[in-house]
Amino acid sequence: MAYVHRIEVQYKTDPRLKVRTDRIRSLGFPIEELHLIDIYTISTHTRDFTPDELHQIGAQLTNPVVQTYTVDTPTIAHFDTAIEVGFLPGVTDNVGTTARQTIEDFTRQAFLPGEAVYSSKLYFVCGNLLAEQIQSLAATLANPLINRVHIKSRIEYGTKGMDIVVPVVHLHERPAADPVDLDVSDEELIRIGKEGIRDPKTGKRRGPLALDLDQLHTIRDYFHSLNRKPTDVEIESLAQTWSEHCKHTIFASPMDDDMPKGLYKTCIQAATNIIRAQRGDRDICLSVFSDNSGAIIFDDRYLVTHKVETHNSPSALDPFGGALTGIVGVNRDTIGFGLGAKPCINIYGFCVGDPEKSPALYRGKQKTNPILPPRRILDGVVAGVGVGGNCSGIPTPQGFVWFDDRYVGKPLVFAGTVGIMPRNDGMRNLYEKRARPGDLIVMIGGRVGKDGIHGATFSSEALDPQSPVTAVQIGDPITQKKLSDVIVKEARDRGLYTSITDNGAGGISCSVAEMAKECNGCHVWLDKVPLKYPGMAPWEIWISESQERMTLAVPPERLDEFMALLKSRDVEATVIGTFTDTGRCVVEYHGATVMDIELSFLHDGLPVKFLKSEPPEPIRSDPLPPCPERLDETLMQMLARKNICSKEFISIQYDHTVQGGHVLGPVQGVGRVQGMATLTKVVADSKKGVGLSQGIFPSYSEIDPYRMAIACIDTAIRGLIALGIPRDAIAILDNFCWCSSDDPRRLFQLKACARGCYDGALGFETPFISGKDSMFNDFRGFDEHDNPVLVSVPPTLLISSIGVHPDVTKAVSLEAKIEGDLVYLIGETSDEAGGSEYYAYQGMKGGIVPGLDIAAMKIRYDRLVHAILHDLVASAFPVTYGGLAIALAKVAIGGQIGMDITLSSTLRPDILLFSETLGRFIVTVDPDKKRSFELAMGSDATLIGRVTGKRLQITGPSLRISLPVSDLKAAYNKPFGGY
Structure with missing residues (x-):
């Protein structure tokens, strides 16, 4: 039996009312006012709360000075239409989770599995809008990929209010692994790679594997040698591990006759290796390209890490969730560096379309599945990064926004984090880690759900009508903050684990298999993995990218102490297997082996691609018009260009002073101008600080991608030079975001850009310490007349810089x-x-x-x-x-x-x-x-x-x-x- 109660919280005088109303009016809706009520739906099945307890709970969820609440009674107000927006079943509900924890703390009783608190927002619209305007307004307030919407008129609302909805996930999957027949035609193999495995029960395709025909032939041949068919778990695992997102195949593959080792080894890695060799004892690098982040020396005691990730495809579908997941994900890259670094600075970057435009583009024909307008994307990604950083207590001083209409189909969302950690603890270097045979595989943090399935493979392709809804994730920064603190403040310094990494792309399928390389084997008990809800299939559990999870290698003799520590800090931890030295990745589910693959094939079996490039047609130069006689008005209009003007509306949403290290922030001077660089103290008793800057010039790429790379590197370095940071204390990171990466002309531009990175880094003697590439940033869909449309981002390179300032008082x-x-x-x-x-x-x-x-x-x-x-x-x-x-x-x-x-x-x-x-x-x-x-x-x-x-x-x-x-x-x- 289920007991369900609804608590509605409203402001006595809403301080957000005018801003909210003005924003909706600015979008063209003729409303008078837009009120907002916060809703908490409490669902339990083992016990019911008394009326007195419910009123006490309502008081806990309310600020009594400015808010009031009702229990199981609809809010009475003057309005014309009510629109309630909640989450769909299975979508992460951070507010609901926090409300549940608040109730648990107050009642001193834990909610049992299946019991939860669900949050939603109830909007009261004042104004006589037409039915189609109401639908359009609802679409503005919600995202159909993650939200449910319920609309009632004032008459329908009556005295009973809105309907009570409990968004519980009900699954009817057969929890077993299925064999997959690859002895089919090439046409069917191609479809499997593009659309996924056909589910034997429903007949539907499961979503993109991003495997091409050559790769599927290789997989088929491997299992022929084993005289058996692969399971769906094995196929999905190979797809995640071999994805462009994870393996960076375009950067790793031979290109033309002059780059047999590929772009990465020839340009990025080679430049860093040469610089480090030339510097010798003056080398500032401690860890490059081999861990979740790169690291340089801060001083004799500490190192600083840096990593910048992209979260482009998810942000196109759900900007808030995509950006939030991006920032908390790169926070975990910091926590997972070495034996655990503390996140101390966040960085952001958004490349989006003009927010004043709203192009009519659709993923489906007949105006179905429209893209989100640029302003909706901008608002969402700004809010996502803000929630991720602010709720995690990490300052977010540094970032940029770049506007170009070519980002309208697929925005670029960059999220970066700097970490701080001791270089050693007197017995071991903390930036080194290695799982050992016999260590237990322990997953900590959030539980696994369907959110984030096929995230890695989805991000390896262009957006199209088949882009999967399950790829959308929403991060939970509160859960991750507890995880972060217990790792970097306690467990690390007690020596309770030997290795750690985050569950990012590919979930535990990638994290466990990557760590298994350190000891040459793993054995996983998949049925031990804690789930958000029952009924998930083995392949889903294995590859899901549900957030706030990390994988650790824990020696058996330290397990009890480790588990007790995490339990005391309210962080869930579960043993899901053991590391071995068998050379194999073995996965069991309820006693049945669902995966048994050699690690050498899993990681290195990917067939080699030989890429060819060819030069594109050169961009013709337009003649300059005559120079205006007076340039006063030109200067004013240039200052108001969106790529030049103030972005303080973003900076003021982000806490850049938390942790107390603020020296030079995002806006400077009494006139509050956006700086090119920021400076933050990360060690309280040191006079040194960390400077951050970046360079990005997408408008140069089509004209001269080589010079674009040089310009990006120069600008990123120059931002730190202007603070007073010595050139030999600076390192850089690369993020390539390319389009149509199977087009030889785009590959030519990519190659030229990579050569520019080599020459620029080597010339300035600034080593690359980390990087990331994101290929196929294209949108394929239809216009309002059902004509096929391809919108590709401009080839984009972001160079981020990090430097150690010797004395922040001199900046x-x-x-x-x-x-x-x-x-x-x-x-x-x-x-x-x-x-x-x-x-x-x-x-x-x-x-x-x-x-x-x-x-x-x-x-x-x-x-x-x-x-x-x-x-x-x-x-x-x-x-x-x-x-x-x-x-x-x-x-x-x-x-x-x-x-x-x-x-x-x-x-x-x-x-x-x-x-x-x-x-x-x-x-x-x-x-x-x-x-x-x-x-x-x-x-x-x-x-x-x-x-x-x-x-x-x-x-x-x-x-x-x-x-x-x-x-x-x-x-x-x-x-x-x-x-």
Whole structure:
């Protein structure tokens, strides 16, 4: 028997009402007001709560100062339509979980399996909307992939209110492994690879395996040699392990005749190996490419880790869940580094379509399964990263947003985390780990459900109508915070385990099998894995990517202590197997062997692909229109471009001061300008800090992908140089997000970009310590007339940089400080506006992408760092997007003080102002330090003006701009001022 109760919580005076109403109005809905009620549905089956207990529980879920509640009684209010939005069965409900834990703490009685609290939101719409407008509003408030929606009119609502819904998962799967017949035609094999195994009970396909014909032939031949058919568990496991997402086959495969070892080994790994060998004892790297994150030396006691992941495909379907899962997932990459690092900084990056547009694109014909509009995606990913970081107590100071209509079908969502950990504990290096034969396989954290099935294989393909709903996941940062704390603050330092990794792509199928390489074998008891609900098939349990889980190798003699510790911290832990030295991955389910594969085949049996590239047609350059006589209005409009303007609406949603290490944050100066880099203390008693920056130039890629890579590396490094971080204390990470990666022309661009990474990293002597590639970032669907549509992202490279600042008290921010300070331009400006924001503003294509003399830049950057660390610089800001005029404007806005600038050049005035030539900085200097600064910088520094007044004045040949700083600030803040 089930006992179900409903508690409704409302504000006495809702502080969110105006913001919520204005947002919905801005989307075109003619509402008067939009009220929100928080709903908690409590479902138990072994005991019922008394009315008094329910009112006490309601009080626990309510802030009595500003809220009221009702129990099993509908909220009475004036409205026209009620829309209730809850989660579909099986979708992670973080609010419901927290409410359940609150009730358990209050009543001191645990909920039993099958008992739960479910949250939902009840919207009261005031305003007479048409039926189709109500449906459209409901679609705005909910995502059909994860949400259920119930709508009632005021009359239907009456005195009984909304219907009570308990979203319980009911499964009727036959819990057994099924044999799979691969002795079929190539046509059927291709369909198996694309659409999945046919379920013997329902006849439906299970979802993409992302296996091509050659790979399926290899699998078939392997099982022929064993004289048996593979099980569905084995096929699904191979699909996860061999996926592009996990194996990075395009980067690993031979390409053309000149790269027999592939892009990764030839370009990325080779550059790092050479740099480390050249540095010798000065090498800052401790762990590169071999663990969940990369790590560099922080000081004699500590190391810092860094990893940046992508979560593109899930974020296209469910932006909030996709971004949240991305950020908590990369947090686990940090916890799973070595024997466990503490996450101390989060990083984000979003490449999305223009939020003011809403293209009519569909995954299915006849206008079915529409894509989410760019604003919905932007709002969702911003909120997802915010919840992940804020609820986990991790500061999120650093990030970026890039807008381009080509991201409308599939956004790019980057999530990164920096970790801190001791280098050793006196007995062992903590950045080294190894599971041993006989160690027990222990899964800790969340339980396994259907969410996240085929996530890895799904992310290895383009989005299309067959993209699986089960690939969507929602993370639970509260559960993960408890897991993180018990690992990095207690279990690690007690020596209770020998190895650890996260359950990311492929779930335990990948985590256990990866750890098994450390000892050469594993034996798993799949029926021991704790589930969210009964009835899951073995293959689903094995590959599910349900969140907040990690796998550890625990020596038998430490098991009791380990399990007792985790139980005391309310973290679930279960022994699911043992590590062996048999050379095999063996999986049992209720005593039956459902998988038995040699580790050598599982990890190295993937057939080699030989890739060929061919050059694409060059981009034709449009002729420049005549230069405007006055460029005042052009500068104002450039400042208001979405790729240049303020993104403070994101920064203020993220806590960047938690953990107490904030030095230079995401917005700087009294004028609050977005910085290119941030600086955070990660060890309280150290004067050192961690600087973070990045470089991304998608608009360069189609013109010159080699120079794009150089520009990304230079910009990521230059952001840290402007803080005063020495070049030899900087390391970088690469994230390639490519499209149509089976197209030889796209491969040519990818190859050129990888060569640029090699030359850039080697030239600056900045090693790669980690990276990730995401291929096939394409959308295949239909327009409103059922015409086939392919929307591919621009080939995109993100370079992230991390550096250790020797003394954070010496760091400088970006804004002009004091009247009378001198303004210097470091570097020269060239006619290099191809792919620039100015060209985009003019609607032009082509042009010359900026190049770079890296040898000269190394000298320049070292000089500037020397000047900063010797207190010769008041402020420093890299010249990047939009060029010199934009950099000058931001320095003035940040300080809320004017500048009088004189430029001398033979360039056209608009090119002089808006060319994006690399290697440049705007620096302000105390006049008393003029001589010392100029001696330090040599010919790299040109005095161009003085900080003065309340206007930015720029004069030069055929050039005069004079604008109040207040007007510049208004333009800078305008695009997202209402967000």
